[in-house]
Amino acid sequence: MSERLDGKVLVITGAAGGIGRATVARVASEGAKVLAVDLNAADLSAAFNDVEGDIMIHAADVTGEAQVEHMMKTAAGHFGGIDGVFNNAGIEGATQPIEEYPLDVYEQVMAVNVKGVFLGIKHAISHLRARGGGAIVNTASTAGLRGSPLLPAYNASKHAVIGLTRSTAEGHGRHGIRTNAVCPAPIHTRMMRAIESGMGGTPT
Template sequence: MRFEGKNVIVTGANGGFGRAAALRFSSEGANVACVDLLKDDLSDLLNEISSSGGKAIAIAADVTQNTQVEAYVNETVSEFGGIDVLFNNAGIEGLISPLENYDEEMFDKVMEVNVKGVWLGMRHSADAMRQTGGGVIINTASGAGLMATPTMVAYGASKHAVIGMTKTASIELAPAGIRVNAVCPGVINTRMMRSIEEQTIPENPEEYVKAVSERTPLGRYGEPEEIAGLVAFLASDEAAYITGASYVIDGGLVNA
């Protein structure tokens, strides 16, 4: 198994991408630290991992708080002995609103979670990875970080920032043997997409699904397990010469 004996942190582990990635890493032999705001929300995930013979721990943390990010890193190191992979995945969508009407408090919250949270995760995990000779960081960006996102000014800006931070971190951390890449999903079947659908066309969210699916060259939404597969590849030794890259996984939507 590719991750036998490896130690992996997954933030946003209660969400679609995070849950799928935690299960994927565990199925390939990794010890997984599952991080989310509420530990109780992770109980089903931990039960599923343990029932399959895997090892996982649940950690409650707000990724916008420096001390809590440092704490989830330290707890993982204490429990497992080190960190080999960080899937820096926690994020929120914010509002669907024209930029001139966008709520300032929500704008700040999106930036705190999606940008500061990613930076803090890289900052503290990199310190731990240096102690063991290197590691891998995979940040969740978005197709929204590669194109205009009308009515999603905060989310789009935050994901452009994640791609920029990924590039910078890949250069700074390469001498320490730490690879840093990003994944850029398109429309995927997750709770976040349900929120976007309902905010965009509240009277008939299915119309949004139909319109976006038709616009996507492959004609459908993606599944969280497909994102997890790409994340696992980027974390593996098969991707040992890949760093600073942002991988689009969107059924062709960005190019449509």
């Protein structure tokens, strides 16, 4: 594998999950130094036990501003700076029509998927500017581009991720900070199995 990310420092959230773990393993194999962030230290240890590379695990909740600020400072302090942030942590919420959708679940989905990305961007900017620029990638979804009747909160949250991405790209491109969103179609992870099961399908 080429070392095209040699020396780059990346912060990746949702790192113990399907997409996050695969991303950490891939970028570490290409030479990046990674702060791998998720809710639970034991899950992170299990996820990266057998993965090679310069990976530091870090437990944090992306909905807490002090925790997100601290996670960025931890990455910068340990590795000497930050070149990129992948705001990838997310939850699916319930699979119910909007007229039956519980408000507390709506609020949880918006907290993780929107506030989490907002905080991840907010507290990345000064570190990226200190390096003369860098990259922010936010995980949206095809659910951020179109509607799904049983995923109203998830749909709204992923549209909002695209809005945060556009706003940051417009505001900070001139500082050398590229901000992009990825919009994956279904990927075989815990989340997709939960959505399939909630919609009455057979989880694969």
